[in-house]
Amino acid sequence: MLSISESTYLGLDLSTQQLKAVVLDDKFEVIHEATVHFDNDLPEFRTHGGVIHEKTNPGVVTAPTLMWVKAVDMLIDRLTVCGVDYSKIAAISGAAQQHGSVYWNNGAENVLQNLNPSLFLHQQLACSFSVNQSPTWMDSSTSKQCKLLEDTVGGPIELAEITGSRGYERFTGTQIAKIATTRQEAYKSTERISLISSFLCSLFLGKIAPIDLVEASGMNLMDIKTKKWNQQLLDACGANLEQKLGQPVPSNTKLGTISSYYIERWNFDPKCQIIVFTGDNSASLVGIRLNKGWIAVSLGTSDTIFLWLNEPHVVLDGHVFCNPVDKDSYIGLLCFKNGSLARERIRNNCSEGSWELFNQLLDSTPRGNFGNIGLYYNVQEIIPFLCGDYRFNKAGDRIMKFTSLEVEVRALIEGQFIAKRAYAEDFGFIFDKDTKILATGGASCNKAILQVMADVFNAPVYVADVINSAAVGSAYQAKIGLLEPESTFEEIISSLPAPKLVCTPYPDAMEIYEPMVQRYRNIVATLTEERKTL
Known part of the structure; x- marks a missing residue:
């Protein structure tokens, strides 16, 4: 044996x-x-x-x-x-x-x-x-079916309250309805x-294997509170759908x-x-070992935030999924299309394509950037629903350009993380003394960028040395599933090295950035309203 x-x-x-x-x-x-x-x-x-x-x-x-x-x-x-x-x-x-x-x-x-x-x-x-x-x-061919599902339960907010997300074209329920x-x-x-x-x-x-509950919560078909299929939504998509799907499992x-x-x-x-x-x-969340009180921030082509939530919270432009680690908790997901592509564009414009020079410019400007704020969107962003570049000075006036390359670079990086913090708070995540940030993705090797994230979030930033996190997380899941419930998740992964602390926030971080988060909210509200009138 x-x-x-x-x-x-x-x-x-x-x-x-x-x-x-x-x-x-x-x-x-x-x-x-x-x-x-x-x-x-x-x-x-x-x-x-x-x-x-x-x-x-x-x-x-x-x-x-x-x-x-x-x-x-x-x-x-x-x-x-x-x-x-x-x-x-x-x-x-x-x-x-x-x-x-x-x-x-x-x-x-x-x-x-x-x-x-x-x-x-x-x-x-x-x-x-x-x-x-x-x-x-x-x-992205199921817009008609998205509206069908939303209308079935009374609208996008109602669908998000039931399933964790409003109608999304890529979600499986709408694909099934189309077929x-x-x-x-x-x-x-x-x-x-x-x-x-x-x-x-x-x-x-x-x-035929059953569908995992976390996966089922990304279909616009399952009630994330009861963790059962919603019959009204199943009937809207296709006949005998419950029989065709089978029951999801933890x-x-x-x-x-x-x-x-x-x-x-x-x-x-x-x-x-x-x-x-x-x-x-x-699987990636298991691979990087996300725990309660942690936020995982993936800095890639698009930037993604994963939040550990005690209760589902409705955000129309975010997602709530079941938690793969704790069956009584949830995971919030926020996606920002303009991640590394926006960072690379400003790097090319301001530092001749050099990350080393980019970081020097970033570090040469004080935290808070003299009150300047910038929003940079190469392509149509998800949240907020804007495209283009928006620059604002300390007085709150929109301007065409900043006074220096240093200010431009810091405006980009601070603006990206201020947005992430604002939407994380909207999702119900509470930042406190126990909050920790786990950075992954391509830009997680850039300490200058991570320092800004630590300051804006007022929380220490860690990195985990996990390559192929989804495949590795799946292998973790294999052992966890084999040994539970005799051993707990924490006991099974206890031999793994802890994430490495990279940087901590400066003492004045909260004083500087909390007002800037509120300024960001006001700016976005104004820009969004202006867009509606165009």
Whole structure:
């Protein structure tokens, strides 16, 4: 019998552009990893960036479902070449790009339960999908269905109160409603509907896997308070939808042992447990070990904030999801399109493309920037709904340009974090002496930028050295799901190194930035009102 110390854990991440796997030992050290890149490794599916943009239907963005199945075949082959001992894998979990959906044909589950170990998965599942092109999170063709769902319950606020979000085009409920209406025969022949995460899980479980609660809370279909499907919304989307979706289950749920296909073909341990798969954001939060009182700020192409919430709070331009770590809490998500692209534009304009010079300019200007505030949006922002550059001096007058490059640079960075703090507070997050910030993403290596974040939030900033956080978080989930409830989440991850403290706020930070947060609110209110009158 395999001892705990000998056990390994497999984590998977099916993102937009690739399928990744990591194998961790019992001490959470990465011992093997492999990747299949869709465009490069599976060119026969003709994807670009892992998806297909329909030329005749603008806004329709899909991915070939069978491509993902074939990627699993290739990934297992590559892990074998790496020398993975499958007999030591005690548990498997995974993550996937959120909001995409997979439509299983009638009889598909029977195929999954009777796979031939001498054949590849993609050879046996080629006819198992009633819709061959899966809608993805990038699809923006369901505006009509968004309004349908909102109108069904009385409007966008009412939908957000029930499901955690107003109607979003990329959310799965609207995608299902579109297919049920425009492809009626395909919908009728659909035995089950999976999210991409539960679809991937099904391939390893050998039957249709249930949807994780965190994933279900990103569909505009589930009541986030009761954690049950809302029947009114299900009925608005399609007939017999509850039967097609199945009931969602809590994160870390043990679903059963691995399919006999993998035991016979690859020598997996027959006792290897499959733990419910989740979304990539959820797995990443486990990977970076977000806890109560912490905010995770991802500084990438777009900037994203994850907030630990005790109660769901309605924000029309944000999202509330179930919490993957604590079933009684919630996660708030705020997304800002203009992240690193805006920072790179100002860097190029002010410091000749040099981050070193950019940081020197940032550090040479005092906190508070002499009262100057700047808002910079390369593209239409989500919150606030603005585009363009807006500069304001100490007196509150809008001006065309600042007096120096230093002021421009600091106005950009301070403005970005002041906005994040304002919207986090709107979401119900309370900043106090126990608040800690966990920075991730590309800009998290820039200490000058992180110092501004510490000052604006008046909280210490930490970084966690986690690469491939979704795949690694999935492997964590595998062990957590295997050992709970005998061991707690904290006990299981206690051997991991703590996040590293990078910077702390200056003593005068609160005095400087709290008034600036209020000024920002007033500026945005004015600009938004002006936009309505145009």
